[in-house]
Amino acid sequence: MEVYFDGSFWNSGEGRVPCKQTGVAKEFQWKGHSWQILGLYTSEGGLILDFAKQVSIEEIRSFDEKWLEKSRDKERGLADFPEENMEFENPFAEQIWMDAWIDGAEVTSISGCSCVYRPRGSRDEAREAKEAMAGTLASQAREAAPEEAKEAAEEIPAEIAAGEELVKYYGLSPEWGWYFERKTLKKTMPWENLRIRLKPDKLQIQCKQMFETKVGEKERKITFLHPIEGSSHVLQVEEVTSEELPERFVTMGETEYRIPTHLQGLYYSFSDPADSERFTVRDLGQGDQPVCVDEKQREQGATSFFLCGNFQRAEGEDPKRADWMFQASRACFQPVDQVCWGIMAIMERGEEISLELERPKAAEEENGHGECE
Numbered sequence: 001m002e003v004y005f006d007g008s009f010w011n012s013g014e015g016r017v018p019c020k021q022t023g024v025a026k027e028f029q030w031k032g033h034s035w036q037i038l039g040l041y042t043s044e045g046g047l048i049l050d051f052a053k054q055v056s057i058e059e060i061r062s063f064d065e066k067w068l069e070k071s072r073d074k075e076r077g078l079a080d081f082p083e084e085n086m087e088f089e090n091p092f093a094e095q096i097w098m099d100a101w102i103d104g105a106e107v108t109s110i111s112g113c114s115c116v117y118r119p120r121g122s123r124d125e126a127r128e129a130k131e132a133m134a135g136t137l138a139s140q141a142r143e144a145a146p147e148e149a150k151e152a153a154e155e156i157p158a159e160i161a162a163g164e165e166l167v168k169y170y171g172l173s174p175e176w177g178w179y180f181e182r183k184t185l186k187k188t189m190p191w192e193n194l195r196i197r198l199k200p201d202k203l204q205i206q207c208k209q210m211f212e213t214k215v216g217e218k219e220r221k222i223t224f225l226h227p228i229e230g231s232s233h234v235l236q237v238e239e240v241t242s243e244e245l246p247e248r249f250v251t252m253g254e255t256e257y258r259i260p261t262h263l264q265g266l267y268y269s270f271s272d273p274a275d276s277e278r279f280t281v282r283d284l285g286q287g288d289q290p291v292c293v294d295e296k297q298r299e300q301g302a303t304s305f306f307l308c309g310n311f312q313r314a315e316g317e318d319p320k321r322a323d324w325m326f327q328a329s330r331a332c333f334q335p336v337d338q339v340c341w342g343i344m345a346i347m348e349r350g351e352e353i354s355l356e357l358e359r360p361k362a363a364e365e366e367n368g369h370g371e372c373e
Helices: 057-075 083-089 120-144 146-169 273-277 295-299 319-323 361-367
Strands: 026-030 033-043 046-055 097-102 110-117 177-186 193-199 201-214 218-225 232-244 248-252 255-259 262-270 279-283 325-328 338-349 353-358
Touching: 026 353, 033 353, 046 057, 057 083, 057 177, 083 201, 083 338, 097 177, 110 146, 146 177, 201 218, 201 232, 201 279, 232 279, 232 319, 262 273, 262 279, 262 338, 279 325
Parallel strands: none
Antiparallel strands: 026 033, 033 046, 046 177, 097 193, 110 177, 193 353, 201 338, 218 232, 232 262, 248 255, 262 325, 279 338
C-alpha cells in the first residue's frame, strides 16, 4: 500500500513518490474500544498517522438489527426518528478530534479522511448500511439527479475496497470490523518527538419529549427523560416572544435574495441549574428559504445589509431574562406564532487522553527526512 502526503486512503498519488513508513505502532484504549496507531509516515511537509478502531461483529449486528429497518421506513416516508440518535449508537460513526505538538511546537493544520471495514458476517449489509446513513436525502437525490446518484453509488465499493486493503496491509484480523482514520499533520521537518491529545466528541441526542410554544405563553413546566440515562428532568418555559430582525439581503453570484426576518424567541430554564450544561433546545420545524428579489423592487429604497450570527437579546430588556436561557426559532417571512421544540441532550463520547511517539532511530537512518512530495 502506498501512502501520499495530503492524500486519502484511495488516492492514486498522480505520479508522486510515495512516503516510507517509520514502523511506529501503538495500542491504546479509548471510548470503550481498542484503538491502534498503525503507522506513521514522514515527509518534508509533515507527518501522517493511520488510526484504527476495533469493532466486534456482535456490535455491528446489534446496530444493524435496531436501525437499518427504521432507516428504510424513514426513507419510504413510513416513520421518522432523530438521526442523531442513530449516529450516537453507530460503531462506525467516528471522527477523531485532536491537538498535536511536534518537538514542543503546536501543529496548526490537521486534516483527515476515513473509511471502514465490515467483516464477512456483515459484508452483505455494507451497501444497505451506507445507504441508510444517507436517509431520505439519498432517495431524493436519486429521483432528482440519477446520474449523480449513480456516481455516488460507485464510490461505495471503492471505500469497501480501501478498508479491505488496509486490513490486509496492516495484518489485522478480518473477523473484526475496523474504523480507519488518516490524519495529516502539516509541519516543517525533521522531527524527534510527537505528542497528541485526543479529545472527546460532543453529540446532541434528541429526547423523546417534544413541546410546542405560542407567543405570549409563560411559566409552563415540562418533564422529560434523558434519552440514554433515563433520568428525569424538568424544563420551564419562562416566556415566549415574537421577534423581528431588520430587513436583510444577501447576494449570491449575480442573484440577490431577501432573508426571512421573523422568528419566535424562547426563554427557558431548568429546575436543576446544572442541566443548562447538559441540555439545549432546537426548533424542529422548517424555516422559510431566501427568495429572489426583483431589481426594480430593490431600487425603490430597500437598504442592503446582511447580519451574521445568532439572534441577540435586546439591551435594556427585563432583568429577569438574564438568568434564563434563550433560543431563537428558525426564521420565516411571516410572524411565527407556534413552534415545535425538541429537547437535546449534550453527550460526550470518550475522554481526553494524551499519547507520545518518538521517531525510531532506525527509521531516521533509513529514511532520512522522508521522500514523499
